[in-house]
Amino acid sequence: MKTFKNLLMLLIVVSTVSCGDDFLEPVPTAVLVGETFPNNAEELESVLVSVYDALQGVNSLELTDASLNHSQQIEFYVTEMLSDNTRSKSGEGEAGQFDNFTVQPTNGFVFDYYRSMYDIITKANLVLDNIDLAGDDAATIEGEARFLRGLAYFNLVRSYGDVPLIDAPIIITDTEAQFTRVATSDIYDFIVTDFQNAISSLDVTSTPNRASKAAAQGMLAKVYLTQGTNYGEAQGLLEDIINSEQYALEADFRDVFFNEANGENIFTVGYVASNSLESQNFSAEMLNGVGRTSGVNYVTDEAIAALDEFGGDRAQYSKRVDAQQPTQTQVVKWIPNGDADLGIAETSSDPTSAGNDWIILRYADVLLMHVEAILAGGAQTTSSNALASFQEIRDRAGLADDPDNPDDDANTVTVITRDDLLVERRVELAFENHRIHDLRRFGVAQDVLTEFSNANGHSFSATDLLLPIPQFEINLSNGLLSQNPGY
Amino acid sequence: MKYFLKTSKIALLLLGMVAAISCENELDLPEAGSQEDTTPPEANFIATVDINNFAIYNFANLSTSATTYSWDYGDGNTSSEVDGQNEYAAEGTYTVTLTASDALGVVSTFSDVVEVVEPEEPEAIIPVIIEPSFEDNTLPDGTGDGRDSWRNSDLGGVIQINTSSTVPEGGQAAKLPSDASRIGYQELTVTPNTDYRITYSYRIEDPGGSATVSVLPGGGYVDRATAEASAIVEFTGSDEDYTLVTLDFNSGADSTVSIFFYNASVEARIDNFTAGLQ
Numbered sequence A: 001m002k003t004f005k006n007l008l009m010l011l012i013v014v015s016t017v018s019c020g021d022d023f024l025e026p027v028p029t030a031v032l033v034g035e036t037f038p039n040n041a042e043e044l045e046s047v048l049v050s051v052y053d054a055l056q057g058v059n060s061l062e063l064t065d066a067s068l069n070h071s072q073q074i075e076f077y078v079t080e081m082l083s084d085n086t087r088s089k090s091g092e093g094e095a096g097q098f099d100n101f102t103v104q105p106t107n108g109f110v111f112d113y114y115r116s117m118y119d120i121i122t123k124a125n126l127v128l129d130n131i132d133l134a135g136d137d138a139a140t141i142e143g144e145a146r147f148l149r150g151l152a153y154f155n156l157v158r159s160y161g162d163v164p165l166i167d168a169p170i171i172i173t174d175t176e177a178q179f180t181r182v183a184t185s186d187i188y189d190f191i192v193t194d195f196q197n198a199i200s201s202l203d204v205t206s207t208p209n210r211a212s213k214a215a216a217q218g219m220l221a222k223v224y225l226t227q228g229t230n231y232g233e234a235q236g237l238l239e240d241i242i243n244s245e246q247y248a249l250e251a252d253f254r255d256v257f258f259n260e261a262n263g264e265n266i267f268t269v270g271y272v273a274s275n276s277l278e279s280q281n282f283s284a285e286m287l288n289g290v291g292r293t294s295g296v297n298y299v300t301d302e303a304i305a306a307l308d309e310f311g312g313d314r315a316q317y318s319k320r321v322d323a324q325q326p327t328q329t330q331v332v333k334w335i336p337n338g339d340a341d342l343g344i345a346e347t348s349s350d351p352t353s354a355g356n357d358w359i360i361l362r363y364a365d366v367l368l369m370h371v372e373a374i375l376a377g378g379a380q381t382t383s384s385n386a387l388a389s390f391q392e393i394r395d396r397a398g399l400a401d402d403p404d405n406p407d408d409d410a411n412t413v414t415v416i417t418r419d420d421l422l423v424e425r426r427v428e429l430a431f432e433n434h435r436i437h438d439l440r441r442f443g444v445a446q447d448v449l450t451e452f453s454n455a456n457g458h459s460f461s462a463t464d465l466l467l468p469i470p471q472f473e474i475n476l477s478n479g480l481l482s483q484n485p486g487y
Numbered sequence B: 001m002k003y004f005l006k007t008s009k010i011a012l013l014l015l016g017m018v019a020a021i022s023c024e025n026e027l028d029l030p031e032a033g034s035q036e037d038t039t040p041p042e043a044n045f046i047a048t049v050d051i052n053n054f055a056i057y058n059f060a061n062l063s064t065s066a067t068t069y070s071w072d073y074g075d076g077n078t079s080s081e082v083d084g085q086n087e088y089a090a091e092g093t094y095t096v097t098l099t100a101s102d103a104l105g106v107v108s109t110f111s112d113v114v115e116v117v118e119p120e121e122p123e124a125i126i127p128v129i130i131e132p133s134f135e136d137n138t139l140p141d142g143t144g145d146g147r148d149s150w151r152n153s154d155l156g157g158v159i160q161i162n163t164s165s166t167v168p169e170g171g172q173a174a175k176l177p178s179d180a181s182r183i184g185y186q187e188l189t190v191t192p193n194t195d196y197r198i199t200y201s202y203r204i205e206d207p208g209g210s211a212t213v214s215v216l217p218g219g220g221y222v223d224r225a226t227a228e229a230s231a232i233v234e235f236t237g238s239d240e241d242y243t244l245v246t247l248d249f250n251s252g253a254d255s256t257v258s259i260f261f262y263n264a265s266v267e268a269r270i271d272n273f274t275a276g277l278q
Helices: A001-023 A041-056 A071-078 A092-098 A108-129 A138-160 A175-179 A184-201 A211-225 A231-244 A254-257 A301-310 A364-373 A382-397 A418-428 A433-442 A443-457 A471-476 B001-025 B223-227
Strands: A265-269 A320-321 A329-331 A337-339 A344-346 A358-361 B043-050 B056-061 B067-073 B084-087 B090-103 B106-115 B159-163 B175-178 B182-189 B195-204 B210-217 B234-236 B241-250 B254-265 B268-277
Touching: A041 A071, A041 A108, A041 A138, A071 A092, A071 A108, A071 A358, A108 A138, A108 A471, A138 A184, A138 A211, A184 A211, A211 A231, A211 A265, A211 A358, A211 A433, A211 B223, A231 A364, A254 A344, A254 A358, A265 A364, A301 A320, A301 A418, A358 A364, A358 B234, A364 A382, A364 A418, A364 B268, A382 A418, A418 A433, A433 A443, A443 B056, A443 B084, B043 B090, B043 B106, B056 B090, B084 B090, B175 B182, B195 B210, B195 B254, B210 B223, B210 B241, B210 B268, B223 B254, B234 B241
Parallel strands: none
Antiparallel strands: A265 A358, A320 A329, A337 A344, B043 B056, B056 B084, B067 B090, B090 B106, B159 B175, B175 B268, B182 B254, B195 B241, B195 B268, B210 B234, B210 B254
């Protein structure tokens, strides 16, 4: 009897708590909660900085609240690990769902990424809504906020399909705006407008940690390529970047990642080592057994084979055998604790508070997009301007002809097919979260991932190409928000 | 005291029930066996042609609330896989039908039409230069004085025609007097991102000057300084005997390019333009 009473007490407590958490205190994704509204130019500037912070994401090092946004730091789960480039070491848990194409609407990374993108959008909207507070640099502030908002929507629309379009600060009762999915084509129109504004408002030169004209031009070109229209405009935007002569390929591929003040990176997310607020944890997560989550984003056999065959000098700076577990292969591009054999210095004494920046856009991507724009959806090209951009990438990778042997022209490119371009993008931009988007954009995702899935015993189907809308959002929406097919 | 305790227990019990009931209302649990099929299957798919083989189509199954699928590819082939792929034996128009059903036997069908057609390899346009060697009556309608196609009064005066001396092609050539006030300009239609070659012959009459021929991206030029600064490719020469010049260029993103020529300091002659692929 006494036990029964105690159980009863417990039941009361449990039911009260569960009701409170689930139904009475929802934290909406795209609504400002507890945000200070800016009153002057200085405060507006600090809101702009908070937009960059939202992209940067929180390192889970000291702050372990599950509701924090990890943003760019967890992007590789929902992009690279969903592709045929990487997997988790164990294949288990929420990370493993991306490896074997069993992602659930309740997946924490799916929700975290979605929430993080709307966090960027919400804060950018706050900047744009108060832009009249800005002084002389109003145009720059507007351009930066629009660039970041456009980037967040571009990430959302590519990963989730139709998504709610929030273009101004809203309050919690604006459920229609929060939960009405807007057609992909309309989201793209909105992104194009944001990037176009950023192009006209921003300067050519800037630190790669902040939005610049070239960053906006490159991202808009990628939007046009993704839409499969406006190839000519994309080409023009990319040639503007090329002809500006502000950027160039680094001579040594390694320096792109381990010498951050290089001239190749156009837009990066900055991190500061050994600083719990400004550092990142993804570098440690990609190692073996360091940090809270680890052993993720390990390299698949398929990516190893592609890098060995086509990577040239890039292979050794892209992947390495895990010294602790020689059957496994790790990503090199973001290692935090150095590698003496590769001549890479450590970025932080504690790998879980690493300082490696994340590269969103670099000049090599611009050159390869230039080829893609000239291909314009065709099967192949022999146009000299495309060949020149393509050859530049291959020459830097050490795939050039032997200068001492005039008969050697084996690596002189004379024709580029779509397959050639896809392979080159795979090995040049491996583990930089491009692969899944490239597969989608080239229209080969179903084909390539079906084969990959069959070879590895996974369960891919075409609906896995879009992530599920987070279950949390669907629950909050009271039936307004529909789920993607297949979930 | 004892009585009070008992009451509070009952109150607690009641409270517990209330809390449980309120949660149950929110969750809206269905009663077993009394529910209709509120989520009937809805068939849907999108078709994409393979990038390497126009005869192969991939079908992405976007159906909802279904468990079994049946594909009819419209050419007699069928499949019961989730996603479909079919290679068509011949060009044509095929209606593809997906039948999706759930475990309760509710069925939904969706059809779409695919066109299997071998893509034509687009042929590059060979640009046509009108009045290429400045001869009379060489406009398309058989008229003209050899220079009508070369006018652009915003950039400079119209060229003169030299008829008196031996020229590389025909009996006439373009003549640019020494005051350098005259120019030649013509817009050509091209295929974007194609490697073209334009050739011409030129000479200057006296030492100390030059003749320049350039290819400009796009058309519609109205400002001479802009035109002179915009060349994709140009050649400035000072040979006093007729010399053949080859200009190789890539049309870039443009579907129009413009030929623009002018001289400096001394009289110059230009003749016999040709255009083709490299």
